[in-house]
Amino acid sequence: MKRAVTFFLLFALLTAPALLPYPQEDEMEEVVIKSGFLFNICKFTRWSRKDNPDGPIIVSIIGQTNPGNDLYVPPEKQIRQRKVIVQKIDSLAEVGGSHVLFITGSESDRLEAILGYIEGKDILSMGDTKGYAQRGVCINFYTEKGGVRFEINREAVQKSSIELHAQIYLIGKLVESK
Amino acid sequence: MHGLSIKTKNIIIILSVVLFAIVTTIVIQGIKDIQTFRKHLVNKIQSVTEVVSANSAVPLEFGDKKLANQTADSLNAIPEFADFAIYDKAGIPFLPFKKDATNHFAKTIKQLKKETQLVGDYLFVTRKIIYEGEFSGFVYVVASTENLSSQIRNYIIFSGTLLLVVFLVAAILGAWLSGSLTRPILKLADTASIISTNADYSIRVDKLSNDETGTLYDSFNRMLDQIAARNREIRKLNEGLEEKVQIRTRDLQKAKDQAERARRAAELADRAKSTFLANMSHEIRTPMNAILGYSRLLTKLIADPKQNEYLEIVQASGRNLLALINDILDLSKIESGKLSLVYKPMNPHQIFNEIKGIFKIKTEEKNIDFIIDIDEDIPSGLLMDETRLRQILFNVVGNAVKFTDKGFVKLSVSKKFSGRDTSRVALIFKIEDTGIGIPMEQIEDIFQAFEQQKDLGGKYGGTGLGLAITKRLVEIMNGRITVTSDVGKGSVFSIELNDIEISSFHVDALPTALPPTDRLRFDGSTILLVEDNLYNLKLVQALLEDKGIIVEQALNGKEALQKLKKKHPDLILMDMKMYGMDGYQATRLIKADEELKDIPVIALTADAMKDGRKKVKDAGCNGFLSKPIDENRLYAELMKYIPYRMKEEDTGTESQKKTMPKKIELDHIPPESLAEIVKIFSTQLMEEWRSMGNSMLLDEWVRFGTRIKAVGEKYNAGFIIDYGQHIIENVEHLNIAVLRKTIKNFPEVVDTLKGVKNESTDRIGNQGQYSSDSIGG
Numbered sequence: 030m031k032r033a034v035t036f037f038l039l040f041a042l043l044t045a046p047a048l049l050p051y052p053q054e055d056e057m058e059e060v061v062i063k064s065g066f067l068f069n070i071c072k073f074t075r076w077s078r079k080d081n082p083d084g085p086i087i088v089s090i091i092g093q094t095n096p097g098n099d100l101y102v103p104p105e106k107q108i109r110q111r112k113v114i115v116q117k118i119d120s121l122a123e124v125g126g127s128h129v130l131f132i133t134g135s136e137s138d139r140l141e142a143i144l145g146y147i148e149g150k151d152i153l154s155m156g157d158t159k160g161y162a163q164r165g166v167c168i169n170f171y172t173e174k175g176g177v178r179f180e181i182n183r184e185a186v187q188k189s190s191i192e193l194h195a196q197i198y199l200i201g202k203l204v205e206s207k
Numbered sequence: 208m209h210g211l212s213i214k215t216k217n218i219i220i221i222l223s224v225v226l227f228a229i230v231t232t233i234v235i236q237g238i239k240d241i242q243t244f245r246k247h248l249v250n251k252i253q254s255v256t257e258v259v260s261a262n263s264a265v266p267l268e269f270g271d272k273k274l275a276n277q278t279a280d281s282l283n284a285i286p287e288f289a290d291f292a293i294y295d296k297a298g299i300p301f302l303p304f305k306k307d308a309t310n311h312f313a314k315t316i317k318q319l320k321k322e323t324q325l326v327g328d329y330l331f332v333t334r335k336i337i338y339e340g341e342f343s344g345f346v347y348v349v350a351s352t353e354n355l356s357s358q359i360r361n362y363i364i365f366s367g368t369l370l371l372v373v374f375l376v377a378a379i380l381g382a383w384l385s386g387s388l389t390r391p392i393l394k395l396a397d398t399a400s401i402i403s404t405n406a407d408y409s410i411r412v413d414k415l416s417n418d419e420t421g422t423l424y425d426s427f428n429r430m431l432d433q434i435a436a437r438n439r440e441i442r443k444l445n446e447g448l449e450e451k452v453q454i455r456t457r458d459l460q461k462a463k464d465q466a467e468r469a470r471r472a473a474e475l476a477d478r479a480k481s482t483f484l485a486n487m488s489h490e491i492r493t494p495m496n497a498i499l500g501y502s503r504l505l506t507k508l509i510a511d512p513k514q515n516e517y518l519e520i521v522q523a524s525g526r527n528l529l530a531l532i533n534d535i536l537d538l539s540k541i542e543s544g545k546l547s548l549v550y551k552p553m554n555p556h557q558i559f560n561e562i563k564g565i566f567k568i569k570t571e572e573k574n575i576d577f578i579i580d581i582d583e584d585i586p587s588g589l590l591m592d593e594t595r596l597r598q599i600l601f602n603v604v605g606n607a608v609k610f611t612d613k614g615f616v617k618l619s620v621s622k623k624f625s626g627r628d629t630s631r632v633a634l635i636f637k638i639e640d641t642g643i644g645i646p647m648e649q650i651e652d653i654f655q656a657f658e659q660q661k662d663l664g665g666k667y668g669g670t671g672l673g674l675a676i677t678k679r680l681v682e683i684m685n686g687r688i689t690v691t692s693d694v695g696k697g698s699v700f701s702i703e704l705n706d707i708e709i710s711s712f713h714v715d716a717l718p719t720a721l722p723p724t725d726r727l728r729f730d731g732s733t734i735l736l737v738e739d740n741l742y743n744l745k746l747v748q749a750l751l752e753d754k755g756i757i758v759e760q761a762l763n764g765k766e767a768l769q770k771l772k773k774k775h776p777d778l779i780l781m782d783m784k785m786y787g788m789d790g791y792q793a794t795r796l797i798k799a800d801e802e803l804k805d806i807p808v809i810a811l812t813a814d815a816m817k818d819g820r821k822k823v824k825d826a827g828c829n830g831f832l833s834k835p836i837d838e839n840r841l842y843a844e845l846m847k848y849i850p851y852r853m854k855e856e857d858t859g860t861e862s863q864k865k866t867m868p869k870k871i872e873l874d875h876i877p878p879e880s881l882a883e884i885v886k887i888f889s890t891q892l893m894e895e896w897r898s899m900g901n902s903m904l905l906d907e908w909v910r911f912g913t914r915i916k917a918v919g920e921k922y923n924a925g926f927i928i929d930y931g932q933h934i935i936e937n938v939e940h941l942n943i944a945v946l947r948k949t950i951k952n953f954p955e956v957v958d959t960l961k962g963v964k965n966e967s968t969d970r971i972g973n974q975g976q977y978s979s980d981s982i983g984g
Contacts, residue, residue, distance in 0.1 A: 069268050073338070109339055194338075196265035199274055 062177040063157060063170050064100045067129070070153075070168060070179075072108050073194030076128055078151045085112040089124055091143065092133030100131060121146045132166065134158040141165070144185075153191050162204045167191070169204075180204045213392065217385035218378065225377040226370075233366040240362060244355050248287055249323055252332045252350045255282055260334035260346040263293050267301055267336055267344050275302050287350040289329060292316070293336070295344040304349070316347050328352050391420035395427060408435040477543065484539045491532055499525045533939075534672035537598075538656055541679045545906065548683060549913070551920070552710035553593040555585060555620075555634070561597070562604055562618065569608050575641075576615035577608075585622050586632065588710035595680050596704075600636065602673045603688075603700050607640040614641025614697070630709055636702040644694040653690070654678040727842055730755035732849045735776040737767040737793065738811065739785040747780065747811075749923040750838050752875035756845075764793025771803055777849045780832075783812040783823060791826040798827035807848040880922050881964040887918055888957045896953050908946065909938050930956060 071086055086108055090100060094117075102113040116127075121143060124130055130152050132143055137158060144154060144165045155168045162169035162180040167189060169180045181201040186193055211219070259279050266275035275293055279302075282288045290312055293302040304312040315326050322333050330350040336343045398412045408431055414424045502522050509515055540546040559581050570577035600618075607616045617639040622632050645653060656675040681688045685705050692698035734751055738744040739762050748758045759776055761767035765788040767779070779797070783790035790810060797803045809830035810823040823831055830844050845851070876884075892915065899907055916931025918924075930949075937946040 072268060072341070073265060109341060194265055196262065196274065199277075200265070200269055200271055 059172070059177055060100065064102060066170065066177065066179060067100060067131070067155065068102050068106060068108075068113065070155075070193070070197060071113065071129060073197055074128075074153060075192040076151050076153075077190050077192070080126075082109075083111070085114045086129075087127045088113060088115045088129040088131060089118045089127040090115065090131040090133065091118050091121070091124070092136035094133055124150075124152065127152055129153045129155055131155045132158075132161070137161075148188065149190070151190055153189065154185065163207045165206055168201070178202060182206060212389065214382070214385040214389045217388065218381040221381035221384070222374065222377055225373060229370050229373055233370065237359075237362055237366065241355070241359055244358055245352075248330065248350065248352070248355060249332075251285060252287070252330060252348055253323060255285060255288075256332040256334045256346060256348040259291065259348065260336050263336045263346050264338035264341075264343055267293060267295060268338075270301075272302055282348065285350070287330075287352070287354050289349040289351045291349065292347045293344060294347070296342055298345075301344060304347075312347070312349055325352065328356070388420075391415050391424070395420075395424065399427075402431070408438060481539060481543055484535060491528070495525055495529055495532075499529070531672070534676060537676050538672055538679075540906075541676065541683070546683065548592040548595060550590045550592055550708075552588050553591050553596075554587045555589055555591070555596070556581070556587055558593070558597050558600060559618075559620065562600060565601075566604055566608055566616070570616060573608065573612065575608075575611055575613060578615055578617040580617065580619040582621045585620060585634070586709050589632070589634075590708040590710050591704075592684070595684065599677050599680050599684075599702065602677045603636075603638045603702065606673060607638050607642065607698070607700070611640040611642035611697070616640045616642075625705065632707050632709055633703060633705045634707060636700075636704075638700040638702075639697065640699075641697040644696055644698055645690065645692040646694050647692075650690055650692065654688075726853045727846075727851055728755045728853070729845060729849055729851045731757070732778070733757045733759060733774075733776040734845075734849075735759045735761060735767060735770060735779045737761045737764065737779065737785070737790065738782040739763055739787075740782070743782070745923070747841075749875060750841060754842065754845075754851075764788030764790060764796075767793050768796060771797065771806075775803070775806060777806075778845065779806055779808045781808050781810055781828065783810050783826075791822070794826040794828055809844055809848075876922055876924055878964070881960070884918060884922055884924065884927070885957070885960050885964050888960055892918075893954070893957060896950070905938050908950065909935055911950075912938065 067088065071088070088100070088102070099117075100115055102115050104112065106113060118124060118127075124147060128151075130143070130147055132140060132154060133156070136143060140161065141164070147154060153168065154166045155170075156162075156166040157170040159171065162182045162185075165182065165185050167182055167185045169182075171178055171180060179201045181193070181198060181203055182205070183198070183203055184206050258281060262278035263275060266272065266278060279291050282291055290304045290306045291302075292300060292304045292307075292312070295301050300313070307313055312329075312331075315329075315331060316333065319326075319331055319333060324331050328351060330352055332348045332350070334346045334348075336346060394415070395412055398410060402408060402410050411428050411431065412424045414421050499522060502518050502525065506515065506518055506522075509518060537546070559579065563577075563579055566577050604616065604618055617637075619637045619639070621635045621637075623635065625631060625633055654674050654677075656672055678688050681702055681704065686703050688700065688702045690698060690700050729751075732755075734756050736744060736747055736751070736758050738747065738760075744760060744762075748760070751758050759770055759774070761770050763785045767781070768788075781790040781794055790812075794808050794810070797806065797808060807829040808827065809832055810826075810828040811832050812823060820831055830847065832841060832844055892911075895911060895914075899911065912931045912934030914931070915934065916928050919927030919929075919931055933949055934946065937943075937949060
């Protein structure tokens with residue numbers, strides 16, 4: 030595995046950021062694609078916590094969403110034999126035990142506070158609001174030329190003590206905190 | 208390989224070894240290299256595929272083909288790399304093969320059975336794409352093995368070239384090496400050939416080098432030195448040898464000449480001795496006959512007892528002298544090997560009877576007992592020389608009687624068979640006496656000629672030749688004589704005569720004792736004689752014809768039956784054991800035939816046992832005669848069945864009968880046999896008679912007489928036998944005057960025979976008798 034990582038780094042130096050293969054067609058499609066990205070990113074993410082290896086991977090969503098337009102992972106989809114549960118939370122107090130915290134655009138005002146709250150708690154932060162990545166969210170989806178893409182804040186990832194597969198960095202667009 | 212030169216063989220061996228070594232090396236190394244190449248390629252492709260598969264999970268999950276292509280970039284650095292593809296876990300191509308225009312790779316990967324597999328010219332390596340235990344698809348990498356093939360090709364070309372070069376070098380070196388080896392050998396062979404062709408052992412071979420061939424040359428030269436030296440020696444020896452051989456040959460020739468001269472002298476002396484003995488015997492016998500004859504005549508004329516006594520002394524001395532001469536003659540005949548035995552059927556009992564008669568009187572005179580103990584089962588027919596057997600027994604018994612003054616003399620005779628052969632017998636005679644005995648040291652001497660037991664002082668007389676002659680006669684008759692003795696107590700002489708053939712015919716011991724059969728006649732009767740043995744047939748026929756019987760012959764049962772169809776005889780004499788149809792069967796058939804059954808059949812068989820008689824009776828035979836045939840029994844048996852008469856007695860006086868020869872009764876002899884007899888007499892014997900002329904060589908006359916007798920015996924002609932016997936007897940008794948007359952009569956005898964032949968049915972009259980007025984003189 031180490032060798033694989035080494036080779037990956039070599040490739041990373043040589044290659045440019047990839048274009049997403051699935052272009053956005055309408056709003057509904059966009060949510061599906063985001064859900065897919067979410068699932069795949071979780072797949073190549075390692076959390077450093079020592080939780081129950083048979084327990085589910087919990088994705089919590091904080092903030093308001095458009096009705097019928099929620100992120101969704103089908104129940105049969107599993108990661109390393111672990112179910113993926115997508116849940117909405119109303120307060121940060123409910124975030125404990127979550128692996129991913131998706132922060133919607135409604136929470137832009139108190140983003141820093143949220144990030145401050147989860148800092149060091151081994152939770153991958155995600156969002157789909159412009160500027161979020163620069164403000165410290167690890168993964169932030171955006172649309173470009175009709176396709177869904179994502180940005181990665183490497184610094185934020187490193188701070189959260191989460192390990193992303195190196196090739197994820199080749200797929201996403203790297204941004205830095207301002 | 209057998210006919211090749213050493214040089215060629217060497218080259219072949221060297222090249223074979225080199226070729227083998229190189230080819231083996233190339234093949235092994237080639238296989239090893241190819242395996243290494245392939246392993247290397249496989250390892251390389253496998254490693255790269257591993258990397259690609261590890262880096263394909265993310266692009267595959269994210270559907271990022273660009274990233275996927277990037278991860279495979281490292282493959283392009285490998286020269287053998289041909290193509291690659293990524294399939295998702297459902298088997299749907301995510302990144303299909305790029306250079307797979309014919310869809311060949313896509314098809315092939317569906318049939319792969321192993322992760323690494325060589326298919327055609329391509330190596331296919333397959334790896335699963337797994338991240339954190341999650342399987343998400345396959346990576347296929349295809350590499351071309353063309354590089355490997357070209358490497359193999361290059362290797363073969365290189366090896367071939369190397370092989371060729373090494374082969375050439377080896378051939379050149381081999382030829383050179385073999386040449387250096389065989390050249391000296393060929394040179395040696397040439398030299399040896401020249402030496403053997405020219406026989407010149409002075410030639411030597413020049414050494415070419417100091418190696419092994421040099422040593423060989425030295426040895427060869429040394430050998431030549433030795434041969435030359437030996438040749439010189441042999442030549443020297445030969446020269447000496449020739450001289451020696453010449454000297455020896457000369458000596459040998461001289462010795463041979465001497466021996467030859469000595470032999471001739473000895474032969475001459477021997478012949479002279481024989482002639483002298485014969486002549487002397489004759490010369491002495493002739494006057495002796497006169498002395499004895501006239502002294503016997505004188506005895507009747509002289510009445511004076513004194514004169515008579517002198518005369519008796521004269522007669523006794525004359526007889527002694529005659530006996531001595533006879534003995535000398537016998538001994539000289541034996542020693543010169545001229546004595547031949549005459550074997551014919553005889554009856555030993557006849558001799559025993561004679562001995563009994565003669566020695567009975569002598570022993571009675573000496574007042575001693577004479578005991579004779581003869582085994583009853585001694586055959587009455589033996590093939591022996593009767594005269595010589597008589598001579599032997601008379602000599603030994605005579606000696607015993609002579610040297611015994613009290614007690615007894617005993618003659619015992621027994622027989623034994625040698626082994627299983629019952630056709631031959633050995634006779635053992637034992638002559639025991641209680642006489643003076645013989646000292647141990649003289650036992651050997653008594654069989655020497657002119658040796659008599661010493662210190663007897665001439666008391667017993669005799670020639671001293673008797674036992675010498677006896678011993679030699681016994682030996683000639685295949686026997687041996689031994690003696691044991693105690694001085695003063697007596698002696699035992701044992702004589703064993705071996706291998707005596709038993710005669711098939713009984714010989715009558717006392718033919719004159721049965722006058723009835725002498726005059727018996729069966730004139731005119733016919734008998735069918737069935738017998739397959741010609742000799743037996745002739746003899747029985749003669750016995751029958753002698754009695755006036757007409758004999759028909761048949762050689763077996765079948766022939767007998769054929770003859771019976773034509774003519775019925777008065778009686779049938781049937782041999783039972785015959786080839787073809789035997790007597791039993793023939794008799795059964797005869798007795799079953801209404802017309803023949805009344806003809807009496809008398810069986811002739813050698814099977815005298817009780818069973819044999821029963822068998823014969825069962826077959827239907829009326830009578831039975833056992834072989835050997837006893838003529839008296841035969842006639843007695845015939846008298847039962849066929850008519851006979853007794854012939855009237857001859858009218859001649861007793862004296863006439865004694866001196867007159869028998870009448871010439873030849874009517875039983877068939878005319879063709881008579882013709883043969885006449886032929887022999889008028890040619891061969893007549894010629895012999897003429898050639899002898901007036902010669903008085905007695906041996907020749909004995910031979911002449913014996914031959915005549917033999918002719919008579921052959922044809923069963925009593926008259927001829929008597930004539931031959933008469934000659935022999937007269938020679939033996941030296942009745943020279945009678946002998947002369949008898950021999951002079953020979954042409955008359957021949958004429959008589961001719962007459963008989965011409966009138967074969969008539970009885971021959973007085974003209975056939977030969978004068979015998981001097982016989983017994």
